[in-house]
Amino acid sequence: MGVPVSRGSPDPDPRLRAPDWSPDPAPPRRLRLLALLMVPLALWYFGWLLQPGRVGVPALFALLVAAELFNLFQAGGFWWTVTRRDRRPAPAPLAREGAPPLVDVLVPTYDEPLEVLEPTVAAALEMRGARLVVSVLDDGCRPEVEAMAERLGARYVARRERAGAKAGNINSALLSTGSPFVAVLDCDHVPRPDFLARTLAPMVDEKVAFVQTPQYYANARRGGIAAAAWAQQALFFGAISRGKDADQAMFCCGTNVLFRRTALESVGGFPTDSITEDFVLSVRMHERGWETRYLPEVLAVGLGPEDMASYVSQQRRWARGCLGAIGPVLKARLPLRKRLHYLLSSAYFLSGWALLVYMSFPVIRILTGAQPIAAASADQFLVHFAPYFCTALAMVVVAGRGAYTFGGFALAAANFWVQILASLAALTRRAGRFVVTPKRGEGRRQPLAVAPALVVIAALLAASAWGLAHQRSPSTLNNVAFALLHVTVLASGARWALMRDGGAEAELEDEREARPRTGGGREARSRTGGGREVERHPGGDPVGEARR
């Protein structure tokens, strides 16, 4: 696996290597068995929890139950989603007779470096299976981009007025193009030559509005934030997207997607009033009866966020956009199943509140003695909670085929505050701002990007120290252990912000060291395979229970 060996040597573009992840489905029987098992276990736990005698301090109990029910909703949605199976026949390859279809390939860009953009444009021009026009939509109006496009043979499009951010840029380009199909590639996503050949096949069905493919992060190999972010992506573009596709509820993820122009035109193009234009676009298309498809093949290779500020910016945009879409989703004229999929995806971004509730409990218990549950021994709690929790984790492992990692979970947890701020902004209807996710790390420490997590860590540690200084009873130790659990998770997720290059460098070093020792065994390979949760919403927070 090509990892640069010498720090001094120029870093080869990781997007030019073959992806080492395949979104193969998990064994369906195992998944269904686990899902079936989860039902009685969830009943066993909640039946115990919701007994009237269990109420400790009522307000805290209410918060706990709310958080637990939210997690159950998310987890249940996850189990339901991942056990869905698409029974439609696989799309047949395109017939070879006749002229290949016309496709406009749009590559929107704003300020990304040329070395990021150029391989994408070059690879787009190499795509087979269609007559294509590649347009570089440069909202940055940069002469060097124009020169590059000209040199490679692509069309260069620059707007005078940059209204509507990425959505406006694409809409503008739609006006100046006319092919029946439109492919959208983010400027960092290098398509494979067969991208169009593979995505055009499902378009034979005239009802299909778009075909979405996975967003694979090639820089996940470098470790650090990119790997953790990919861990989240892998679960979404693996089990979750397959499940959504089975219910024809897959939504557009903004890149690596092929649209039918008529479908786009039927909803007036990309909505410019949302910062998650792709999500809202999908809702509108589904409302109008269009179908969507997900093609579980890595057909384009991109770059994930490499530093914490980029990750936070990306998450903030998604959280604000998806939470803002809850209202429209509820109002939309959609079948219940599709509506539920959208709701699960949007509501995922409320997980930060649940985590905040769980993190506050040990602090409150240590400082005041108040606790949510009463009349329950630890043994009782464990007997009811442990089977539910362990099986939920097993479900994540099986559904994600081991791709979901602790790093992905910790990164999401350390950014709980992003979701809280986003939900507050959505509640107060404060407009979000489209910010391009930087494609290259800043290469410096970014403590401010995780400042809230650091504050919570400090609070948990201070409460623990105070508790230990005053009383070292088993109950205090139990709450200190809970506090340490949260501290470890938060610190694991936040640590990359305190390292240069988002931790990538350190992990590279590790990989270099590990290679001769491990001999590339199965365990060693799985560490670079990445894993995880949701890019856009995992349809559930399967491991949220752990955030108690």
Add this chain to the structure above:
Amino acid sequence: MPDSALALRRVAGNSLRTSRAAVREQALVAGGQILSGVGNLVYAAAMARILTPGGFAELAAFLALFLLVAVPSLSLAAGGALDPELARRRRGKVLAWSIPASLGLGALAVVIAPALGLSLATAPALATTPTLVALVELDRGRLYGERAYDWVTGSLVAEPVVRLGVGCALAASFGVAGGAVGVVAGGLAGLAVARLGHGQTRRRTGLEDEARDRRGPASKAAALTFLFLAVVQCQDIVFANATLSGVEAARFAAISTLGGAAVFATATIPFVLMPRAREGEPGALGAALGTAAVLGGGAVIATLIAAEPILTIAFGGGRFAPIAAFLPAYMLAMALLGLARVLAADAVVRGVRRVTWMVLGAGALQLGLLFAIGDSAAGVGLATLAAATALTAALALEHALGARPRTLGARRHALGVWRHALATRAHALGSRPQALATRPHALGARPQALGSRPQTLAAAATTEAPVVEPPTEDAPTADQLPINGHLPEHRWAPEATWKRTALILGAMVLAAIGLRLLAGRSLWLDEATSWYETQLPFHRMMEVLRDTDVHPPGYFTVLWATVREFGDGELALRLPSLFAATALVPMLYVAGKAMYDRTTGLVAAGFAVVAPIVVWYAQEARMYAQLMLLAVVAIWALYRALESGRARYWLLYATAGAALAWTHYFALLPLLVFEAAIPVIAWQQRDRDGVSSRRLIVGGILASLLMAALIAPLVPFAHHQFSVNQSAGKGFDAPSQVGGAVENQVSLYAALTNGTWAVFGYHSNATMANLTALWPLLILLALMLLGRGRSRATTLLLAAVFVPTAMLTALSLDQPFLFEVRYNLTAVPFLLLLGARAVTTWPHTARGRAALVAVAVAAFGVGLADQQWNGANPRTYDFEGALHEVAAKSTPEDVLMYMPHDLNNLVAYYPPGLKVRRLGENMPAAKVPRVFVMESFFEDRENDAATRQALVKLRGERELVRRMKFSQVEVWEFR
């Protein structure tokens, strides 16, 4: 003899000579340091006699302040030892910092003197302290760096001599102020000798000058590292003084003072090491570690033998007796700190900057633990022990895994190795011109690898004698040779060093033996039963086993033979267990290496050295240590057999499996897992390369048949035992130990307790309640397992841990007394392997791995110390102490009555020298002068009630003289 062999012999000879010289130097300076310490003690004793009690207390406070300033100043000595030239150049800077500090301290002393119990008369002496100690340590550091050890020793000795002479003379006339001036005069004398020594002896090499620029930062790192080490050494006493009650603080001050003496004795060792290590001289580190181990180990042994007398002599009175049992543990912490200082010095010299962070981390760990468990003198000491263990383990691991030739000397040595390898390669290529051409190219590339002085190193390369150095274990293989002049990025050195591995394993085995021997305890009930049975003729023993026992005869056969050979002393009785639990250390390495890699094997072996439960059963004349050893042998043989298909591994697996069954019946549970693994793995193998499924199946069937044949003779024996026990209404014997409030209850919490015992050993009920309350950390563990791969070895180990546990739990639902960790001890070594795998692969960086290993070892260390030395451990039965006490206080006419009746073998093993009888039998006649009543196993309410009844009766007839309490044993004396 070939040239290479001659060269090898020459190198070995040089190495030996270097080692001897290094040991001599260490001994010389350490001798001076010890003399200095003795001089200080004599000075204190003299002052105690010359001054009034109040004056002596004031001088003691002054000395404490002096020491407080002096300990951090040792960091300057570290910097000087690494780079004497830099120390010379920085003298002015040190003065510039220390003089204001002196003035500040003097001014502060004037202000807060009353609060510190000092008079103003000592303020001038105090004001000179920072400057004086800074200069003394700086100049001594230079002497270390220049390897002028005789002058260092002179300086060390001169200080107490002058202090004693001048101090006594002045104290007699001027009281405390005179004594304080004597201290300053002693410091000045040390400084004067050190100054005189400069320039007298210089052995610097040419390359040393060239490296000076690069050593600047290293010297700073050394100074910082030793400063943090001083913090680790001192912060516990500061914490204890600030937070503990008066009595507890005084107790900790007592053990801290003695521990401080142990550290003081080893203080010079790293500084003597540094110059030699800087030159990359082989044997220097070994000599330093050896000296530190001898001095530190000596202190530990001395306190093990005579903790209470030492405390009494040093501090008088009996108020320190409660802490005496903990003194060896604290001494161990100090001894470890001594080793850590040596390893840290070596790491600093090698340019390992992270060592500073490691020491800082240990300090933070210690501080955290102080807050967590530092509510008593023992708690504070445990925190220090944990931090010292963690630090030493981390540094040792760093050394084992990270040592690479970074010093100039070592690089020069490595250069020779490279050249040899290149020459060998050229030879292999038939001395073709292009092969030779790579030689100057590679040599020319060395400067790039070595730093920024190409011309110097090129010169060094050309001026070196053109001998072909013999290949060493560290020599890279052809595929590890430089490519285009660049050193390969990965570490080649540790991979090929079987000698290094053997050395580490040897040290581990020695440490394991030492730990298992040091942490001894009295025999308990079951062991006495073992002793009784082995006293019988063999055939009679087998009959007794068949008719009355519940265990298979394998272990007892071994013990019977051991007793015939070595007698029936405690050590002889426990010899098979000691052997098995020690052999477990290298066996875990073998298994870890086969199933994972070398690092995992080493870490697992290291865990086995300190794992509390392993140490516990190494000291018990029962079959559990054998159970653990055989389980590892069996799983290793099975794994190798499944991997290679070779007959010898199948044979070994069958034999070890049968031996397991002959050792303990519950070993059949993991054997079932092993047997089930064979067809599963064979099935998985069907579509893969390597050994064919068919071959595995055939091998597995034959091995299983052989195992069954070996176990078959046991079946009638076991059947008879079972029938006899059932007809006697006993079933399987219920455990008679206690160990926690959850005893004999099948619950998740009880399972957690069992798991805690398996990992962290046996502790008091209060400690167990606290440890079990940490169960939320298991949630963290579960989360951290997300995304981890699962190898065949891991699956096999997990199954071997959890399937027997589940089966035993299921059995326990019907027979709750089976819910006992010792019946599932085969899981312990498997858990150690899994733990080793986790800590060596989960962290993404070497630093993280070292830290995690250190934390794990520290946790084991704390668990071990608490298990062995905490008298509240409910599994510790001090029958030996009780019976010896009875023997000491009785005459042959007296009578000892005991309860429960099962203690008969113990009473026979530790004969109290008087008549013994079971409680409940005839009460002694009135003419018997004294009656002793001994009771244990208080949780047996029936027996306890009978004892109380007898005691009431005796109280009516006799006078209760005293009641003596021992661990889980009580004795009443009547007359």
